[in-house]
Amino acid sequence: xxxxxxxxxxxxxxxxxxxxxxxxxxxxxxxxxxxxxxxxxxxxxxxxxxxxxxxxxxxxxxxxxxxxxxxxxxxxxxxxxxxxxxxxxxxxxxxxxxxxxxxxxxxxxxxxxxxxxxxxxxxxxxxxxxxxxxxxxxxxxxxxxxxxxxxxxxxxxxxxxxxxxxxxxxxxxxxxxxxxxxxxxxxxxxxxxxxxxxxxxxxxxxxxxxxxxxxxxxxxxxxxxxxxxxxxxxxxxxxxxxxxxxxxxxxxxxxxxxxxxxxxxxxxxxxxxxxxxxxxxxxxxxxxxxxxxxxxxxxxxxxxxxxxxxxxxxxxxxxxxxxxxxxxxxxxxxxxxxxxxxxxxxxxxxxxxxxxxxxxxxxxxxxxxx
Amino acid sequence: xxxxxxxxxxxxxxxxxxxxxxxxxxxxxxxxxxxxxxxxxxxxxxxxxxxxxxxxxxxxxxxxxxxxxxxxxxxxxxxxxxxxxxxxxxxxxxxxxxxxxxxxxxxxxxxxxxxxxxxxxxxxxxxxxxxxxxxxxxxxxxxxxxxxxxxxxxxxxxxxxxxx
Numbered sequence: 001x002x003x004x005x006x007x008x009x010x011x012x013x014x015x016x017x018x019x020x021x022x023x024x025x026x027x028x029x030x031x032x033x034x035x036x037x038x039x040x041x042x043x044x045x046x047x048x049x050x051x052x053x054x055x056x057x058x059x060x061x062x063x064x065x066x067x068x069x070x071x072x073x074x075x076x077x078x079x080x081x082x083x084x085x086x087x088x089x090x091x092x093x094x095x096x097x098x099x100x101x102x103x104x105x106x107x108x109x110x111x112x113x114x115x116x117x118x119x120x121x122x123x124x125x126x127x128x129x130x131x132x133x134x135x136x137x138x139x140x141x142x143x144x145x146x147x148x149x150x151x152x153x154x155x156x157x158x159x160x161x162x163x164x165x166x167x168x169x170x171x172x173x174x175x176x177x178x179x180x181x182x183x184x185x186x187x188x189x190x191x192x193x194x195x196x197x198x199x200x201x202x203x204x205x206x207x208x209x210x211x212x213x214x215x216x217x218x219x220x221x222x223x224x225x226x227x228x229x230x231x232x233x234x235x236x237x238x239x240x241x242x243x244x245x246x247x248x249x250x251x252x253x254x255x256x257x258x259x260x261x262x263x264x265x266x267x268x269x270x271x272x273x274x275x276x277x278x279x280x281x282x283x284x285x286x287x288x289x290x291x292x293x294x295x296x297x298x299x300x301x302x303x304x305x306x307x308x309x310x311x312x313x314x315x316x317x318x319x320x321x322x323x324x325x326x327x328x329x330x331x332x333x334x335x336x337x338x339x340x341x342x343x344x345x346x347x348x349x350x351x352x353x354x355x356x357x358x359x360x361x362x363x364x365x366x367x368x369x370x
Numbered sequence: 371x372x373x374x375x376x377x378x379x380x381x382x383x384x385x386x387x388x389x390x391x392x393x394x395x396x397x398x399x400x401x402x403x404x405x406x407x408x409x410x411x412x413x414x415x416x417x418x419x420x421x422x423x424x425x426x427x428x429x430x431x432x433x434x435x436x437x438x439x440x441x442x443x444x445x446x447x448x449x450x451x452x453x454x455x456x457x458x459x460x461x462x463x464x465x466x467x468x469x470x471x472x473x474x475x476x477x478x479x480x481x482x483x484x485x486x487x488x489x490x491x492x493x494x495x496x497x498x499x500x501x502x503x504x505x506x507x508x509x510x511x512x513x514x515x516x517x518x519x520x521x522x523x524x525x526x527x528x529x530x531x532x533x534x
Binding site: 054057058059115116117131132133134135136138139142143146149150153154156157160161164165176179180183197200201202204205209231232233234236237238241296300 | 372373374375376377378379380381382383384385387388391392394395396398399400401402403404406407409410413414
């Protein structure tokens with residue numbers, strides 16, 4: 001028990017320290033505040049909490065680590081763009097000098113439709129968005145957590161192979177209960193004892209992918225802090241994979257149930273196919289859509305929550321430094337509280353996504369007994 | 371809204387990297403892990419079942435042992451009892467034989483004593499007779515010195531002898 005408390009307190013320190021370390025650049029990061037050398041009134045007006053928060057939960061061509069006064073420490077990332085004019089361009093994002101200069105006709109758009117994205121100025125002076133597969137902050141974070149997953153599970157699998165029928169040890173003893181949890185509490189109840197095995201690899205991968213990325217997102221400094229599972233592109237891909245697996249494993253009864261729902265009066269199906277339409281949209285369109293939105297919204301909301309409480313310090317600080325300083329402990333207390341909830345949410349969202357995927361697979365494979 | 375528009379670049383990398391990792395994990399991690407887990411579960415189950423079986427067998431063996439021991443004890447008691455009986459019998463028999471033998475010896479001794487006695491008496495009688503005759507001879511020689519008494523005395527002597 002004592003060990004758990006000491007570990008928790010280490011987490012406390014890490015989280016609070018990370019939050020505090022990261023806070024100065026929230027102000028400095030705003031280009032106008034960093035550059036503006038005007039009087040203090042203008043400076044106060046320059047704080048835009050919304051923009052700062054969105055910058056943090058969004059993607060970036062840099063991995064920002066810390067800012068101190070005017071100095072910024074960030075990791076420049078690889079830009080890969082395909083332009084209609086110059087073909088593939090691969091260069092380091094440091095060429096943009098934090099968005100202040102252009103390179104090879106490419107620049108980071110500061111406003112408008114493509115704000116924050118790389119755009120290309122064409123010959124006629126118009127602006128177009130090239131095909132952009134840059135290794136952004138989210139992509140790099142994705143790679144890091146996938147590499148972490150590979151290392152974790154391949155080494156665990158090796159231990160299983162080398163020491164069969166032995167009690168788990170080390171990381172294996174942390175992962176084994178989770179693997180058994182996915183098997184016994186998610187897969188078997190929703191898919192049945194004789195069909196679950198086929199879906200286990202996907203369910204396990206998706207569960208650990210979401211959980212590890214959620215946890216990585218909670219670490220305030222590099223290599224964590226990116227909002228991967230709170231990015232709609234990532235959740236969309238996950239939801240689509242679940243959708244395609246559901247479609248490919250669906251049987252006749254699943255489709256009969258949609259087109260000709262049993263137990264429903266005929267006039268709901270003919271001449272206006274009201275029931276098929278409702279069934280189709282609910283079981284085919286809405287399910288993956290909801291999967292995508294739920295994960296994205298939960299994780300993004302968590303990040304926004306934490307950042308909002310931190311921003312409160314600067315909003316109050318801009319009014320009066322004394323209020324800002326005196327509000328800091330309150331803010332930090334709230335942030336720590338939200339962090340603990342987020343630790344829980346990180347697991348719950350991984351569980352929910354996996355459970356619903358398993359349920360959808362189970363429904364698609366259900367036999368016609370109802 | 372940038373937040374709810376999926377970025378094509380990220381979608382691309384997500385699909386590619388997630389699928390690669392998925393297939394690697396599927397082949398090299400999940401398959402061995404799942405089979406190892408189910409194998410271990412089966413092994414544990416078997417071991418438990420085996421242990422139960424062995425326990426039952428042990429109990430049976432123990433019961434058998436107890437039964438055997440009880441039987442052996444009964445057997446031992448029976449043998450001891452028989453032995454005691456046999457011992458008594460042998461002692462009784464020996465006693466009987468010894469008594470008979472002794473009696474026989476005593477009887478033999480008694481009869482031989484009787485015989486000896488008879489012989490001794492006979493001898494004494496013979497001696498007495500001889501002595502008597504000698505005495506009588508001497509007496510007769512004396513008495514018969516006077517003829518008158520001769521006849522009378524002989525008669526008297528003869529009578530005395532007959533009485534014996």
